[in-house]
Amino acid sequence: MSLARQLFQEEIELTILMPCLNEAETLAICVDKARSFLEKSRVVGEVIVADNGSTDGSQSIAEKHGARVVHVENRGYGSALLGGINAARGRYIIMGDADDSYDFTALDGFVEKLREGYDLVMGNRFKGGIKPGAMPPLHRYLGNPVLSGIGRLFFKSPAGDFHCGLRGFNKDSILRLSLETPGMEFASEMVVKATLHQLNITEVPSTLSPDGRSRPPHLRSWRDGWRHLKFLLMYSPRWLFLIPGIILFAIGVICTAILALGSITISKVTFDINTMLYAAMVTILGVELMCFSIFSKLYCVLAGIMPTTNSINRILRKFSVEKGVLAGATLFLLGLVGSVWALAAWGAESFGNLIPGTVMRITIPSLTLVIVGVQTIFSSFLFGVISLKKGTGTRQDG
Template sequence: MPDREDVCVLIPTLNEAETIGEVIDGFREQGFSNVLVVDGNSDDGTRDVATEHGARVIEQSGVGKGQAVREGLEHIEAEYVLMLDGDGTYKPSDAETMLEPLDDGYEHVIGNRFAGMNDGSMPRLNHFGNRVINRAFSIIHRSDFKDILSGYRAFTRKSAERSYLTSDGFGVETELAVECVKHSVPTAVVPIQYEERPDDSETNLHPLWDGGDIIMTLYQLAKTNNPLFYFGSMGMLSGLIGVILGVYVAVEWVTRHISHEVIAVVAGISIIFGLQLLMFGVLSDLIVTLHREQMRRIDERR
């Protein structure tokens, strides 16, 4: 695995005073002295606890986990980054497992929580939502990373610099996964332990609100990574609406001799628009494929 001196442990936090000290101590016991905490203006003394336990602390200038990650990366000069949440659900002892693939040519490593999830560590609603999102990711982006919402990541700083991250919230993990697919970043998935959040620590994740934000992020990112799915799905929806309206007009004319000229026009426009979107998706997918092939050839010549 990479030398510990070349690794920065990045921990975005928000009101994690109950757990952050133990998390930092765990990494320092593992030999990691470079621990960076990006705190989102906590009001429970998280920054003081993190400082007392030897971490370098910066106060987040914006709001949200995604923005905290982006800001943290700007303050990191180490060659490798080990990122995790500060809520005590991830084990510092898994650091070696996370970092080992980076020595084998991988540039991004995802910790798979489902491989070692303790009982009660994830509510049923969250578990179901994670499964749905992972399945959607594998269909939309044609890669199976097992657990794209895992907050335990290890990656090279250079690979992070190539990523275009814009999400301010919990969609940052989704963006990282999509960027790995888009730029063909060698990505490994390793098993980790995922523990139950301590009773005194409250989650900052809202399953419905943040889950919806993650799904929208996942779909929007398909525009540049899988345009055939993005534009094709909208085209099929538009075409389906047009067909339904057309069938309604036909049934009304045959059974009741009532014509709906306006609805018929809308149905026709909807079908034509759907076909145009589908054709645009096919052309866009061809352009993206050619672009990736050109980038692959350029990388091979370097």
């Protein structure tokens, strides 16, 4: 790179980035507004259109109105934005849709927060205002509030509008997150990873207007909503596996313990050994889900998908395969003792007919302990295998 070109790039403070796929109807006005903002605010910047394979002449429109076009071959909203982010010359980037639903002349709040040192500045349409017809009722009252609420609950994020398409960020900070989702879930990935990596996040009110296109939007409500929800769940092993596992385990153990003492009747409904059998199943499922939580979190941390946490560090420090095998073997032996007890009770009756309600109260908890013990033994070995990644290993006693 020549010295002159390097100096030119260093002078650019802000890149205004627009993903584009056949936006000929509204692209010109969006680019003009963005350039007008740069001139009015005297910010040294550029406008980039990340084209994702438009066939309606969007590329020439962008160039004619003074934008730099970056051609992105991989299809998808996230892919287009990643291509534009990598090509941006500005220290800061403000991204927004090219459908004229966001006002590119009103970016002062984003620039101000970025200059203050925030890594990610989210727009919030619910604070800034949603004009009539700008957002379908399904998105306004269900999709966005629910998904944003889940994101805030799962990750303690300060963002109140996870899916606002207008947002600004420090380029270097966002590149360090290694964003990679190609579709609409890119919006969630940016917020989630920024939160997990403890970046400085804030938000500014943003106004959403009806887009100026005559064709339907690229967004598909149920498909893209599911992709967002799936991403949020997969990045939160605690809420996907651990919490449901703890709840199931607690319910199963409590019900099994109560029914082991005898049947109970509530409002003329009697719960007996059949209920106890299902309670045992719930207990086993709970243990399985809790193991899944540990495995998935450990893998994501060791693979660099998520930052490490104090809980994982404690587990790696204190846990060993030997300890897990010992705990599993203890549970297995307790279950085996219970099974022998049940067998002895049967033998006392000359291996004849027994009262199911009596013997099953011994065999069901015993078999549950046997299964959970075996689960624990082999889960411990699986934990050890996963921990071999990057040469971590588990602590060895000696």
